[in-house]
Amino acid sequence: MKMWSGRFRQPLDPDFERWQRSFEFDRRLLRYELEASGAHAQALKNAGILSAEELISILQGLEQIGGRATSTPSFLEDREAEDVHHFVEKQLVAMIGETGYKLHSGRSRNEQIATDLRLYVRATIDHLRQEITELCSVLVDRAEQAGEAAMPAYTHLQQAEPVLLGHWLLAYVEMFLRDAERLADCRKRLNVCPLGSGAVAGATLPLDRLVMAGSLGFDVPTANSIDATSDRDFTVEFVNSLSLLAMHLSRWAEEMILFSSHEYGFVILPEAYSTGSSAMPQKKNPDLLELVRGKSGRVLGNAVALMVAIKGLPLAYNKDLQETQEPVFESSDALLQMLPLLVGFMKTVEFDQARMQSVAQTGFMNAWAAATYLVKRGVPSRLAHEKIGKAVQMCVERNCELADLPVEELRSLSPAFGADFHEALKLASVLAVHDVAGGTAPARVREAIRGTRKKIDAVRQEAHAHA
Numbered sequence: 232m233k234m235w236s237g238r239f240r241q242p243l244d245p246d247f248e249r250w251q252r253s254f255e256f257d258r259r260l261l262r263y264e265l266e267a268s269g270a271h272a273q274a275l276k277n278a279g280i281l282s283a284e285e286l287i288s289i290l291q292g293l294e295q296i297g298g299r300a301t302s303t304p305s306f307l308e309d310r311e312a313e314d315v316h317h318f319v320e321k322q323l324v325a326m327i328g329e330t331g332y333k334l335h336s337g338r339s340r341n342e343q344i345a346t347d348l349r350l351y352v353r354a355t356i357d358h359l360r361q362e363i364t365e366l367c368s369v370l371v372d373r374a375e376q377a378g379e380a381a382m383p384a385y386t387h388l389q390q391a392e393p394v395l396l397g398h399w400l401l402a403y404v405e406m407f408l409r410d411a412e413r414l415a416d417c418r419k420r421l422n423v424c425p426l427g428s429g430a431v432a433g434a435t436l437p438l439d440r441l442v443m444a445g446s447l448g449f450d451v452p453t454a455n456s457i458d459a460t461s462d463r464d465f466t467v468e469f470v471n472s473l474s475l476l477a478m479h480l481s482r483w484a485e486e487m488i489l490f491s492s493h494e495y496g497f498v499i500l501p502e503a504y505s506t507g508s509s510a511m512p513q514k515k516n517p518d519l520l521e522l523v524r525g526k527s528g529r530v531l532g533n534a535v536a537l538m539v540a541i542k543g544l545p546l547a548y549n550k551d552l553q554e555t556q557e558p559v560f561e562s563s564d565a566l567l568q569m570l571p572l573l574v575g576f577m578k579t580v581e582f583d584q585a586r587m588q589s590v591a592q593t594g595f596m597n598a599w600a601a602a603t604y605l606v607k608r609g610v611p612s613r614l615a616h617e618k619i620g621k622a623v624q625m626c627v628e629r630n631c632e633l634a635d636l637p638v639e640e641l642r643s644l645s646p647a648f649g650a651d652f653h654e655a656l657k658l659a660s661v662l663a664v665h666d667v668a669g670g671t672a673p674a675r676v677r678e679a680i681r682g683t684r685k686k687i688d689a690v691r692q693e694a695h696a697h698a
């Protein structure tokens with residue numbers, strides 16, 4: 232039986248009927264639909280609508296539905312169910328008889344979907360936060376293993392200054408930790424319970440909303456039934472947070488792709504995560520990284536799709552809101568699948584540290600440190616910059632590095648150049664000069680590794696507490 236056939240004289244056009252269904256995708260909300268229905272049933276009993284026996288029978292029926300869905304996946308191949316809410320009602324009645332129809336007393340699917348989707352997003356946030364900490368941990372491990380290995384850092388994609396490989400890895404950890412924090416922030420705001428909001432004006436029965444909210448782990452009931460049934464802000468916040476996470480992963484993937492090219496030669500792709508070419512026998516392609524970059528575009532697209540779907544909707548519930556589910560699921564799946572693969576990739580990828588180190592010592596990446604040498608000897612910064620610029624020009628003409636210029640010759644540029652200048656040009660000195668919190672001096676990076684591990688542990692503990 233449909234949930235609404237009474238006032239209709241004609242059946243639905245079969246193509247329309249199939250087309251408007253959401254069960255194909257919202258069945259993944261079944262678990263939350265069952266939990267929320269249990270809370271509602273309890274409230275109906277407390278309001279005197281269900282007898283104790285009816286409540287028990289409904290709760291047992293709900294449990295049975297959950298059990299069958301897990302044990303027999305084909306149970307969910309239901310061509311009649313309009314959506315997950317209809318499916319549960321239909322199965323409940325099949326299992327326990329007409330009492331099953333009492334479950335819907337005083338509630339509307341509008342509040343149900345708003346509740347189920349919140350529960351889904353909340354659980355997914357907890358799961359994602361754990362996955363993010365896994366990835367961050369591997370990155371920090373790799374940063375620690377890299378020790379004092381250096382690499383070139385770029386600005387404008389031109390060689391800029393040497394940094395520790397660990398410092399570069401930690402840059403991404405910072406981004407991912409912000410993503411984890413954004414998800415936690417989104418979780419705070421979404422954790423309110425729409426149950427008892429009815430279709431738009433509030434439940435038609437005296438249901439205890441505080442108890443329902445509490446039993447589902449929500450902080451409080453929603454404050455306004457019109458807003459509660461039409462609000463999908465949490466999906467927008469969630470998918471936008473995922474877009475940022477995906478965007479960070481995409482930037483990282485792009486760098487790794489560049490670094491794995493022959494021209495850079497910094498990264499040796501793990502065979503377990505690469506593919507070959509059907510035509511060119513020599514190829515080892517960075518498919519995992521490319522797909523991370525590619526799929527992140529779809530995640531971003533979903534964030535846009537959500538806002539466009541919602542922006543023109545009058546209050547309150549409109550069927551358009553059904554369209555907000557798939558972008559949420561698709562983006563969640565994309566990240567939940569990507570993150571563990573990236574953990575595996577990061578554990579096995581090799582850095583050609585010797586090559587990185589040697590490149591880090593070329594291309595005048597010590598020029599700013601050289602200017603700093605002069606600044607420390609009293610030369611005004613702008614003039615020091617000018618002098619080193621001139622020295623670089625000399626090197627370009629002679630096709631050599633700053634360290635190849637004799638001190639005597641440099642003295643013609645400035646008397647501030649001393650015998651210790653060449654020492655200041657060495658990689659170790661250049662790195663050590665960046666001795667500020669957040670800088671790349673080895674001691675600072677070690678300090679950052681310790682601090683980052685603490686931050687990761689805090690996220691992990693919080694995610695565990697919720698799980």
Ligand code: ARG
Pocket residue numbers: 253257314315340341344548550552553554556
């Ligand atoms: N499948 C619907 C959705 O996802 C459930 C709510 C239906 N409500 C209604 N008034 N037709 O939005």
